[in-house]
Amino acid sequence: MKIRVVSSKEEIDTLSPNEEMVHLAFRPSNTDILSLIMKCPQIKALHIPSSYKRTISNSVKMYLQMKGIELLEGDVWGHRKDINEYSEVSQGVYDRIDQYHKNGMSENDIIEKLVRETRLSSDLISFLVKNRY
Structure with missing residues (x-):
């Protein structure tokens, strides 16, 4: 999944209506x-730092x-906005979610394990x- 990183309110006008x-x-x-929200009617989630939340x-x-x-x-750790305006969740994270799900792990166990393994x-x-299954 691509996460569009917006660093100022002026960038909101440049967003694509398809951003999720x-x-x-x-x-x-x-x-x-x-x-x-008006600019991106298909948005599913807003991701913000804890101090801002x-x-x-x-x-x-x-x-x-x-x-909804x-x-x-x-946070999006290590992301360089000057190189790419999107931060992307790697396919490896999805592969591990699928693997852990196939192994019968509960949702909470999968979340705990992936938080330890990734910087997400x-x-x-x-x-x-939740959106995978």
């Missing part, structure tokens, strides 16, 4: 989040929940596992 997951690398206001208003959280958009906590957040891993 966006990482906000700036502290978004309610207006920023709403304009992002705490500042999101309850009304926006409820709006996202009503729209997940608010995920985490538990929210992101949980989202990937």
Whole structure:
């Protein structure tokens, strides 16, 4: 899955309407989040750093929940925006999810194991596992 990294509110206007997951690398206001949702009607998840997630208003959280958009906590470690505007979850992560699922591991065990093995957040891993099956 590709995660579009947005580092400023000005970039929201440049987003494709087909974006499914966006990482906000700036502290978004309610207006920023709403304009992002209007620009990207197919969005499934917003991924933001934990310090920014705490500042999101309850009304926006409820709006996202009503729209079926997940608010995920985490960072995109080691991503260089000047090289690529997308951060991508490698196929290896999906392969391990499939392997662990075939081995009969529970969803929670898969999430715990992958959080230890990768530098991805538990929210992101949980989202990937839930949307895989």
